[in-house]
Amino acid sequence: MTVNESVLQQSAMKCLIERFGNVDAEKFISLIIKEPFDYTKWQETLYDDMTVEELSKTAMDFRKSKISG
Secondary structure, three states, X not given: OOOOHHHHHHHHHHHHHXXXXXXXXXXXXXXXXXXXXXXXXXXXXXXXXXXXXXXXXXXXXXXXXXXXX
């Protein structure tokens, strides 16, 4: 299913606000707008500081929280 852009924007903003609060969510949006941002390159190094075991545990914990919550 493809989500339309309006729904995607609203959902993303809601996630940012829930995680960081209003002020920091707005700061994040400002940073993204001001500076060139290559999501693909950013994601390539996103988990460089984690071992495979740590990443796996994080993923399993996240999945469990979604199933039980």
